[in-house]
Amino acid sequence: MVERYVMSIDQGTNSTRCILFDHRGRLVSVAQKPHQQHFPRPGWVEHDALEIWHNLQRAVPEALSDVGVGTDQVAAVGLANQRETTVLWDRRTGAPLGRAIVWQDTRTAPLVEDLLQRPGEEFFEERCSLPPSTYFSALRVRWLFDHVKGLQERAQDGEVLFGTMETWLIWNLTGGADGGLHITDVTNASRTMLMNTRTLTWDGELLEFFGVPRPMLPEIRSSAETYGEARALLPGVLITAALGDQQAALFGQTCFSPGEAKCTYGTGGFLLLNTGNELVRSRHGLLTTIGYKIGDQQPVYALEGSIAVTGALVQWFRDRLGMISSAAEIETLARTVEDNGGCYIVPAFSGLFAPHWRSDARGVIVGLTSYITKGHLARAVLEATGWQTREVVDAMNADSSVAIEQLKVDGGMTADNLLMQFVADVLDVPVVRPMVAETVSLGAAYAAGLAAGYWPDLEVLRRNWHRAAQWLPDMDPALRESEYDNWKRAVERSLGWVRAPESS
Amino acid sequence: MAGPVQSIERAAAILRLLAGGPRRLGLGEVAASLGLAKGTAHGILRTLQHVDFVEQDEATGKYQLGAALLHLGTSYLDVNELRSRSLNWADALAARSGESVRLGTPLEGSVLIVHHVFRPDDTFQTLDVGALLPLHASSLGKVLLAYGTAITEPAQQPELEAYTRHTLVDPRQLAQALAEIRDLGWAAEVQEMSMGEAGLAAPIRGHGGLVVGAIGLSGPVERICDSHNRPRPHLITLIREAARAISRDLGATRW
Numbered sequence: 127m128v129e130r131y132v133m134s135i136d137q138g139t140n141s142t143r144c145i146l147f148d149h150r151g152r153l154v155s156v157a158q159k160p161h162q163q164h165f166p167r168p169g170w171v172e173h174d175a176l177e178i179w180h181n182l183q184r185a186v187p188e189a190l191s192d193v194g195v196g197t198d199q200v201a202a203v204g205l206a207n208q209r210e211t212t213v214l215w216d217r218r219t220g221a222p223l224g225r226a227i228v229w230q231d232t233r234t235a236p237l238v239e240d241l242l243q244r245p246g247e248e249f250f251e252e253r254c255s256l257p258p259s260t261y262f263s264a265l266r267v268r269w270l271f272d273h274v275k276g277l278q279e280r281a282q283d284g285e286v287l288f289g290t291m292e293t294w295l296i297w298n299l300t301g302g303a304d305g306g307l308h309i310t311d312v313t314n315a316s317r318t319m320l321m322n323t324r325t326l327t328w329d330g331e332l333l334e335f336f337g338v339p340r341p342m343l344p345e346i347r348s349s350a351e352t353y354g355e356a357r358a359l360l361p362g363v364l365i366t367a368a369l370g371d372q373q374a375a376l377f378g379q380t381c382f383s384p385g386e387a388k389c390t391y392g393t394g395g396f397l398l399l400n401t402g403n404e405l406v407r408s409r410h411g412l413l414t415t416i417g418y419k420i421g422d423q424q425p426v427y428a429l430e431g432s433i434a435v436t437g438a439l440v441q442w443f444r445d446r447l448g449m450i451s452s453a454a455e456i457e458t459l460a461r462t463v464e465d466n467g468g469c470y471i472v473p474a475f476s477g478l479f480a481p482h483w484r485s486d487a488r489g490v491i492v493g494l495t496s497y498i499t500k501g502h503l504a505r506a507v508l509e510a511t512g513w514q515t516r517e518v519v520d521a522m523n524a525d526s527s528v529a530i531e532q533l534k535v536d537g538g539m540t541a542d543n544l545l546m547q548f549v550a551d552v553l554d555v556p557v558v559r560p561m562v563a564e565t566v567s568l569g570a571a572y573a574a575g576l577a578a579g580y581w582p583d584l585e586v587l588r589r590n591w592h593r594a595a596q597w598l599p600d601m602d603p604a605l606r607e608s609e610y611d612n613w614k615r616a617v618e619r620s621l622g623w624v625r626a627p628e629s630s
Numbered sequence: 631m632a633g634p635v636q637s638i639e640r641a642a643a644i645l646r647l648l649a650g651g652p653r654r655l656g657l658g659e660v661a662a663s664l665g666l667a668k669g670t671a672h673g674i675l676r677t678l679q680h681v682d683f684v685e686q687d688e689a690t691g692k693y694q695l696g697a698a699l700l701h702l703g704t705s706y707l708d709v710n711e712l713r714s715r716s717l718n719w720a721d722a723l724a725a726r727s728g729e730s731v732r733l734g735t736p737l738e739g740s741v742l743i744v745h746h747v748f749r750p751d752d753t754f755q756t757l758d759v760g761a762l763l764p765l766h767a768s769s770l771g772k773v774l775l776a777y778g779t780a781i782t783e784p785a786q787q788p789e790l791e792a793y794t795r796h797t798l799v800d801p802r803q804l805a806q807a808l809a810e811i812r813d814l815g816w817a818a819e820v821q822e823m824s825m826g827e828a829g830l831a832a833p834i835r836g837h838g839g840l841v842v843g844a845i846g847l848s849g850p851v852e853r854i855c856d857s858h859n860r861p862r863p864h865l866i867t868l869i870r871e872a873a874r875a876i877s878r879d880l881g882a883t884r885w
Binding site: 150453457538542597 | 757
């Protein structure tokens, strides 16, 4: 019998990757194409949506030919994507109307300030469960309407289409201007500020508020269901899943039950907790988001806590201070000492994210004495990631009816044993790393394979998940409490550093 | 800008090899350890001798580090860097073989476990990172010994410890086994550390082919070996592929 595979497309911030997985969820082949980052002005970040589509056109054949697999052996394809990145294009020609505005782009900051004043957070949270922030797509569409002449009128006339990256790629894969499917999934739609998180449909009041015409919006579909057949690139292959990247990682880590949580440690950290079919509104600084929705089943909600600076602090230590020559050496340096020597680093480089949300905070190093060596600083660098994780987990436990009993981790920093042990120590729960590190791609593949019948049910996917490593808590509770107290006092000292500009 | 100069990479590898221990090495040992032709190794050694980085003993003709180098110090591949670069390949090896995977580097006459991936059956297992294994009785250790990355020190260990009746305790037997490992490119350990257990390992090479560590898998002897106690060929293939992939990542272009 000819072996069949599931293909996953991960359209990420830095690259577009195409990965094939086999029945046991093992990675069979990978092709990756980076794309250019455009920084036209301070705070602006843009991608060329056509370049990304062209990259996919190169990555897909490469992933197949590397292992001699034909399109007839691809059972289904699923997409995961960088969330919130916004692209508008011409319905008739398929040409993007300007570059895509990336999730990191902060050009809408003044608009956020206005919205917080009027109509205020409550108006938005009641409908889309999100407070106004520069991340979300609706603000970018509004910004484009305000800055590109005639765009809003063209959108009203139905000439312009809106999408996040999965929408753009699916539209192109299914025929583009010649009848391409214009769809998004609930997880991506939940990051626009335009979808009502209870009804999972575009919210009339929010559309009206942002002045977004309905004809430009994609149809909201489940995360896993048969969307349609690809016509370009993978002719005849069913496209059966799409999820935002962090939700895909939650799915790839098989966090299918309420109380299951994963944290992806990269430049920043993203912790998502499955809260089941219950929409939990955070009172502790977390975001409510859709975890996934399979076919016509009830949606699964999630709480999300994002930490702005985790791996980025190690990079800073390497590139700006030059204390280490590779990121992995932070562990070597940290192991030259027994403890942090009383030193703490709060990496509030651009304020603090969850659960504090303080834009007036800036980074501090506290507890410096003549005793402190660079080894202690290296410890403090790693511990900062541990304590920030603890703060988010505390907030999640306070918001949710089920406490986190173990944390599944992925991302580059999981290679750091000292850090992973520290996370287990400060959370006082086991920390486990799965055997497949590519959890984002795996999640998209799982959702796609599930919808296509390649895998029968969630239980089979769970059985595919294997522990590659586990760290058990091993810290004196009294020490944990006193260290946490020290960390909190360090955080206090980071707050209020940036003063509002004096009005003249 | 031109690419790296191969002969300089090899010279660096020879220096690291000589820096690995107090013992002097003959031309043949240097060439075999690095997988170089004798003529090539000789040319590089003569050049290093010329710049005082290497000295040759007049009586035996064997080589050791030169005085000029002692002030330069030595640096090895950081073990945490090695783990970080090996992570995906070690995971893939465990997933495909169904066995637990370990990476080892030498530390003071033993093998230091620097990375450990659990056997993918979700039974309770604990991380071995930081643990030490004997050089002569583990597959990882035998790889490190075979390629000159680690040495047994006769002064400290007058006798090789016997862990089981299969442990190689006769220095001549061990030397013969190590020569075989260099020929084959992989090492096996069958019930030499504990009865019922076996392991396979292959060298991880850095720049210039210098062996910087070893990657191995281990498990019950009946799963690692066939009914004649011979290592299963598909496991050998998997482990050599993983070792080669990591070596390529570390810049060992020929492997």
